[in-house]
Amino acid sequence: MWPRTxxxxxxxxxxxxTNDQRVATAAPQKPxxxxxxLLYDQRYRSITIQIFALFLxxxxxAWLIDNVVNNLRLLGRTFSxxxxxxxxxxDINQRPIEYDSTMTHGRAALVGFLNTIILAILGCALxxxxxxxxxxxxxxxxxxxxxxxxxxxxxxRNIPTLIWILIFGAVMAESMPAPSAFRGDNASSSMIFDxxxxxxxxxxxxSIQFQTELGxxxxxxxxxxxxxILILAVIIAGIFANKQLIAHANRLQSETGIRPKTWxxxxxxxxxxxxxxxxxxxxxxxxxxxRGFNFTxxxxxxxSFLAMWLGLSLYxxxxxxxxxxxxxxxxxxxxxxxxxxxxxxPGKTMRLVILPQAMRVIVPPLISQYLNLTKxxxxxxxxxxxxxxxxxxxxxxxxxxxxxxxxxxxMAVYLVISLTISGLMNVxxxxxxxxxx
Amino acid sequence: xxxxxxxxxxxxxxxxIAQQSPPLAESGAIRWLRSNLFSGWLNxxxxxxxxxxxxxxxxxxxxxxxxxxxxxxxxxxxxxILDGATGACFAVIRDRWHQLLFxxxxxxxxxxxxxxxxxLFVAIAPVLFxxxxxxxxxxxxxxxxxxxxxxxxGSAWFPVSxxxxxxxxxxxxxxxxxxNGLVAIFGAIMAPFAWWFLAAGxxxxxxxxxxxxxxxxxxxxxxxxxxxALIVGVTAxxxxxxxxxxxxxxxxxxxxxxxxxxxxxxxxxRGVPLITLLFSASLLLNYFLPPGTTFDLILRxxxxxxxxxxxxxxxxxxxxxxxxxxGQYEAADxxxxxxxxxxxxxxxxxxxxxxIPGIVNTFIGLFKxxxxxxxxxxxxxxxxANAIRADTNWNGIYWELFIFIGALFFIFCFGMSRYSMYLxxxxxxxxx
Numbered sequence: 001m002w003p004r005t006x007x008x009x010x011x012x013x014x015x016x017x018t019n020d021q022r023v024a025t026a027a028p029q030k031p032x033x034x035x036x037x038l039l040y041d042q043r044y045r046s047i048t049i050q051i052f053a054l055f056l057x058x059x060x061x062a063w064l065i066d067n068v069v070n071n072l073r074l075l076g077r078t079f080s081x082x083x084x085x086x087x088x089x090x091d092i093n094q095r096p097i098e099y100d101s102t103m104t105h106g107r108a109a110l111v112g113f114l115n116t117i118i119l120a121i122l123g124c125a126l127x128x129x130x131x132x133x134x135x136x137x138x139x140x141x142x143x144x145x146x147x148x149x150x151x152x153x154x155x156x157r158n159i160p161t162l163i164w165i166l167i168f169g170a171v172m173a174e175s176m177p178a179p180s181a182f183r184g185d186n187a188s189s190s191m192i193f194d195x196x197x198x199x200x201x202x203x204x205x206x207s208i209q210f211q212t213e214l215g216x217x218x219x220x221x222x223x224x225x226x227x228x229i230l231i232l233a234v235i236i237a238g239i240f241a242n243k244q245l246i247a248h249a250n251r252l253q254s255e256t257g258i259r260p261k262t263w264x265x266x267x268x269x270x271x272x273x274x275x276x277x278x279x280x281x282x283x284x285x286x287x288x289x290x291r292g293f294n295f296t297x298x299x300x301x302x303x304s305f306l307a308m309w310l311g312l313s314l315y316x317x318x319x320x321x322x323x324x325x326x327x328x329x330x331x332x333x334x335x336x337x338x339x340x341x342x343x344x345x346p347g348k349t350m351r352l353v354i355l356p357q358a359m360r361v362i363v364p365p366l367i368s369q370y371l372n373l374t375k376x377x378x379x380x381x382x383x384x385x386x387x388x389x390x391x392x393x394x395x396x397x398x399x400x401x402x403x404x405x406x407x408x409x410x411m412a413v414y415l416v417i418s419l420t421i422s423g424l425m426n427v428x429x430x431x432x433x434x435x436x437x
Numbered sequence: 438x439x440x441x442x443x444x445x446x447x448x449x450x451x452x453x454i455a456q457q458s459p460p461l462a463e464s465g466a467i468r469w470l471r472s473n474l475f476s477g478w479l480n481x482x483x484x485x486x487x488x489x490x491x492x493x494x495x496x497x498x499x500x501x502x503x504x505x506x507x508x509x510x511x512x513x514x515x516x517x518i519l520d521g522a523t524g525a526c527f528a529v530i531r532d533r534w535h536q537l538l539f540x541x542x543x544x545x546x547x548x549x550x551x552x553x554x555x556x557l558f559v560a561i562a563p564v565l566f567x568x569x570x571x572x573x574x575x576x577x578x579x580x581x582x583x584x585x586x587x588x589x590x591g592s593a594w595f596p597v598s599x600x601x602x603x604x605x606x607x608x609x610x611x612x613x614x615x616x617n618g619l620v621a622i623f624g625a626i627m628a629p630f631a632w633w634f635l636a637a638g639x640x641x642x643x644x645x646x647x648x649x650x651x652x653x654x655x656x657x658x659x660x661x662x663x664x665x666a667l668i669v670g671v672t673a674x675x676x677x678x679x680x681x682x683x684x685x686x687x688x689x690x691x692x693x694x695x696x697x698x699x700x701x702x703x704x705x706x707r708g709v710p711l712i713t714l715l716f717s718a719s720l721l722l723n724y725f726l727p728p729g730t731t732f733d734l735i736l737r738x739x740x741x742x743x744x745x746x747x748x749x750x751x752x753x754x755x756x757x758x759x760x761x762x763x764g765q766y767e768a769a770d771x772x773x774x775x776x777x778x779x780x781x782x783x784x785x786x787x788x789x790x791x792x793i794p795g796i797v798n799t800f801i802g803l804f805k806x807x808x809x810x811x812x813x814x815x816x817x818x819x820x821x822a823n824a825i826r827a828d829t830n831w832n833g834i835y836w837e838l839f840i841f842i843g844a845l846f847f848i849f850c851f852g853m854s855r856y857s858m859y860l861x862x863x864x865x866x867x868x869x
Contacts, residue, residue, distance in 0.1 A: 039619060050694040057698065064725050071724045142480045143473035144487045158850035159843045160805035162819065167843075170835040375710040381812065389712065403720045411709045411717075418708035 068404070081409070083400040084109070090395050092386045094302060097222060105396045110221055112391030113413065119308055119387060120374040120417075126313035127373060128366075131320025138325050149321070156318035161376055165311035169383040172303040176200040182290050197288050197295050203306060204288035207299040211282030227281055234277050238270045245269060304385035308377065316373045320366065327362035328354060359432050367425035371418055378414070388413060501525050511830035529834050530841050533825050537841060540661015540816045546590075546653065550664050553587040556580060557671065565856065581675075588660065588668065590652035594644040598637040602629035657735045661816025663845055668735070670804040673742040677803065678796070680743065681750025686780065688751060689758055699751070706748035712809050714741045719813040738810060746803040753799055757792030758784065790864050797857035801850045808846075818842045 038048045072079060084106035091101050096114040099107055138149040156164065177189040179199045191197045197204040214226035245265055253259040288298030331354050339349040380387040381394060388410065397406040461467060474484045504524025508531070509515040515526035530537070539547060560580035563573035582596035609628035613621035645651075660668070687699035706714070718737040761784065769779035789796070811820040822838040825831050 046692045050692050053695055053698065067727055068724050071728055074728050137483075140480075140483070141473065141476060142483050142487075145480075145483045148487050148491070154851065155847065158801070158805075158847045158854070160808040160846055162808040162811070163839060163843050163846070166819070167835075167839050170839070174835060371707075378710040378712045379809070389710070393713065393716065397720075404724050407713060407717055407721055411713050414710055414713065415705065415708040419704075 072404075079405065081405055083396070083402050083405070086400070088396065089399070092391060094305060094386055105392075105400065107221065108396060109388065109392035109409075112386055112388040115380075115385070116374075116377050116387040116389075116417075119305070119312070119377045119380070119385070122309055123312045123316070123373050123377070124370050126309065127316040127320055127369070130313060130317030131369075132324050134317060134321035135324025135328070138321060139328060153318045153321050156315050157322070161311060161315045162379055162382060164315050165307050165379055165382055168311045169303060169307035172202070172306050173200055179290060179294050182295075191288075195285075195287055197290075197298075199295065200303075201294065202300055202302045204295045204298045204300055206285040206287050207297075208283055209286045211284070212280075214281075230281075231274065231277055234273045235270075238273055242266050242269045302385075304380065304383045307383045308380055308385045312373050312376055316369055316376075319369050319372075323362055323365045323369065324358075327358035330361045331357045356432070363425070363429045363432060367422055367429070370425065371421055374417060374421060375414065507531055512832065512834050513830075525837055526834060527837050529825065529831050529837050533821075533831075534841075536662060536821050536825065537818055537838075538663045540664060540821065541659045542655060542661070542664065543653075543659070546655065549587045549590070549652065553584045554667070556583060556587075560584075586652065588664075589655055589657070591654040592641065592645045592649075593651040594641045594648075597644075598641045599633070601640070602632040602637060605629055605632045657733050658816075660735070662818055662821055665735070665810065665815060665817050666804070666807040666846075669739055669742055669807050669810065672739050673746055673803055674800050676739075676743045677746035677750050677799070680747035681754055682785070684747060684751035685754035685758060688755055703748045703751050706745055707752070711742070711745050711806055712812055714745055715809060715813050717741070734813075734815065738813070738815065742803065742806065745806075746799060749799045749802070750796065753792045753795035754788060756795060757788035757790075760791050761788055793857055793860055793864070797853055797860075801853050804849060804853070805846060818845070 038044045068079075085104050087102055088105045088108040089101050090108070092099055092108060092111050092115075094115055095111055096118060097111060099111045134149050134152060137145050138153065140146050140149075176198055177200065179197075179201060181187060181189040182191065182197060182199070189198075195206050210227050212227075214230065216223040216225055217229060245262055249260055249262045286297050288295045288300075335353055335357065336349060339353040344352065377385075377387055378389040378393075381390045384390070392406055392413075393410040397403050400406070458464065462471065475481045501523050502525060504519060504522050505527045506515045506518050506524060507527050509518060509526065509528035510532070512526055512529070515524075515528055519526075535544065535547070539550060542550065557580065559573075560577040563569045563571065563577060579600075582600050586593060586596045606625045606629040610621050610625035613624045684699050684703060687695050688703065690696050690699075715738065718741040719734065722737055723731065765783060765787065766779070769783040774782065807817060808819055810817045811823075814820070816824075819842065822842060825838065826834060
């Protein structure tokens with residue numbers, strides 16, 4: 001690209017170094033600095049280019065900021081986030097925390113943020129389940145099953161998410177029976193196991209309620225129920241105790257060669273405390289019931305949520321299936337054969353030999369799929385799911401006219417979510433990574 | 438010894454028995470069924486479950502498809518023809534296919550986008566298939582101007598004057614090259630801008646006045662449907678690859694400051710959803726430009742989608758660069774190649790080959806992401822589906838529109854993924 005003048009340069013440069021070295025003891029001769037070296041000498045050129053780039057960048061940034069300041073002045077506005085403390089005045093249908101329309105825009109944004117997080121976590125979980133099952137089945141020797149799964153993967157991968165979300169939204173709203181179909185003696189629809197009602201207004205499932213409420217724990221804007229915190233703590237303690245038990249069993253095995261039976265102790269440790277606490281709090285299932293024109297009681301999964309959840313999970317699941325398949329195929333056949341030669345059963349071969357190695361290939365692309373799913377939750381607006389994008393980035397911006405501040409805040413929040421996920425998954429990745437010694 | 442044996446053995450067969458056919462269970466369809474569908478209890482269960490699923494799906498969908506109505510003016514008419522039976526109403530596609538494909542493009546000019554699409558295939562053919570004559574690449578280079586003129590129309594001298602800017606750049610480089618390499622590059626960058634800002638306008642005006650030549654102008658807001666998805670998709674695909682390569686090289690660079698800029702840019706773009714960037718393009722751009730300036734929404738969208746895709750592209754290519762053995766870089770250095778020559782002749786051909794699957798996946802993702810334009814009021818197919826549904830004639834029609842739009846996207850995306858497989862096979866040089 002830069003002929004003539006440059007081509008001769010490197011050789012001369014190298015020779016001058018060798019000369020320098022040879023005569024170093026006699027007279028350390030440094031080539032005198034010359035302005036043209038800023039362009040032609042590799043040592044200085046990179047500095048020149050970087051300073052030039054810095055200059056351009058600052059010029060560009062100054063231009064943009066100047067424009068923003070001018071535009072805001074012309075519009076008679078200031079740059080401020082005060083609107084977050086003004087009354088929102090709009091309702092949100094899915095409220096993980098207390099919210100009504102008299103609360104602030106900031107509170108509405110928080111509700112939206114929680115909805116985004118709920119959708120992202122549930123979506124990633126379901127997508128992983130679907131993806132792993134589909135990925136393994138696609139490798140199945142069963143001709144029919146592998147063809148079916150291939151069909152699923154190809155059709156979901158090659159059609160945009162947004163279309164899938166809209167399709168699932170339409171399926172829920174158009175193809176499901178209305179609540180009135182459940183009424184009467186010869187109802188055309190019935191609840192599944194008398195517990196789950198699938199209607200065109202969403203799915204109603206039983207929810208867990210308590211007779212004794214321990215109250216709430218007020219931390220800032222959140223007010224989590226103490227009951228649930230207690231149950232969570234007991235579950236975590238159970239898992240921890242189980243880990244200790246297994247570690248103890250491992251120690252005994254390495255000392256004596258005999259492994260004590262642990263399975264019933266594990267089950268006891270994991271389930272008994274939770275059962276006790278549930279009974280103590282008087283937990284019961286609250287079943288949905290048809291009252292008037294609609295179902296009441298139980299947990300209402302709205303159409304918007306279901307469309308987003310199914311659409312995103314099935315779409316991302318198709319990608320995860322390909323990743324899982326690729327990961328399993330990447331483990332060479334010799335590993336399986338070696339495991340069989342050692343006398344391991346197929347199940348143990350998969351669990352102890354194939355999967356740990358496949359995980360190394362699977363995890364990095366899996367992270368980016370989780371990130372994609374999380375970012376795709378921002379499509380909620382299409383079916384009216386009230387996520388961060390619909391509350392802060394939608395209604396709030398429209399009502400207050402604070403596009404600039406709202407969008408910047410929105411981007412910052414998504415950026416933080418993305419960086420957190422990739423950070424967490426990178427920690428996990430470095431743990432399963434091949435340790436080269 | 439052999440003598441003894443000959444005496445003691447009473448009977449020795451001296452002709453071969455004719456070959457028997459294998460047992461019935463080990464041949465033909467039965468064997469295939471047994472080994473592929475019913476090889477164990479788990480497989481048998483899976484097979485039965487899949488058959489059941491297929492049966493239920495076919496039972497649900499087949500009558501709907503078989504009863505499809507293709508000739509009707511409205512959904513009510515469709516239902517009247519069906520007379521209570523379930524059936525699809527593909528009449529809506531027959532009635533509105535032109536809208537789904539072209540948006541509100543003037544019907545008398547439909548030949549223009551169609552011709553542009555045909556020429557697009559001619560233009561990308563030499564890029565996709567190396568067997569074709571290399572001279573065709575000249576047409577590929579000219580295609581952006583031809584395509585623009587065919588779709589938007591207006592004075593033919595406008596694309597010509599833009600093209601002349603590039604010609605000016607090349608000319609400046611060729612003239613100045615003998616003088617000094619750096620000056621030549623500086624000239625090659627400055628000459629086009631000088632032409633566009635100073636001479637292009639008067640040239641365009643003068644030539645249009647002297648020789649009025651061109652097609653009827655079509656406003657951007659009339660372009661829609663699958664046409665807009667293709668315009669945005671193809672342009673952003675073509676632009677994101679070079680930008681992505683530059684970003685990837687910047688991220689690999691030793692220059693700390695350039696590297697930081699690239700890392701921050703890539704991580705920012707990858708960290709936010711595309712929809713926020715599109716909103717920035719439609720809502721916020723007015724804040725960042727001098728008061729009073731504005732430019733075409735489609736152009737803004739193309740820029741944003743390109744930036745978005747190029748950040749992903751950069752990561753894909755960085756993966757390819759990282760996968761190259763260090764010896765390749767050292768060999769290039771040992772041959773005395775400078776940075777750009779080493780990249781062009783040794784590093785990039787191998788790195789790009791490694792990253793083909795990722796690159797094509799990014800292309801496919803980009804093309805699918807054009808559906809998000811529905812959120813910023815661009816008439817892409819989903820927006821038109823909503824518009825069709827808003828019409829009283831077609832109020833309440835869902836599946837037929839989704840199937841049509843989905844099928845169009847599927848054809849393009851599936852085609853791209855198959856091409857990438859073909860390319861991988863063709864470029865595979867390891868002997869396995």
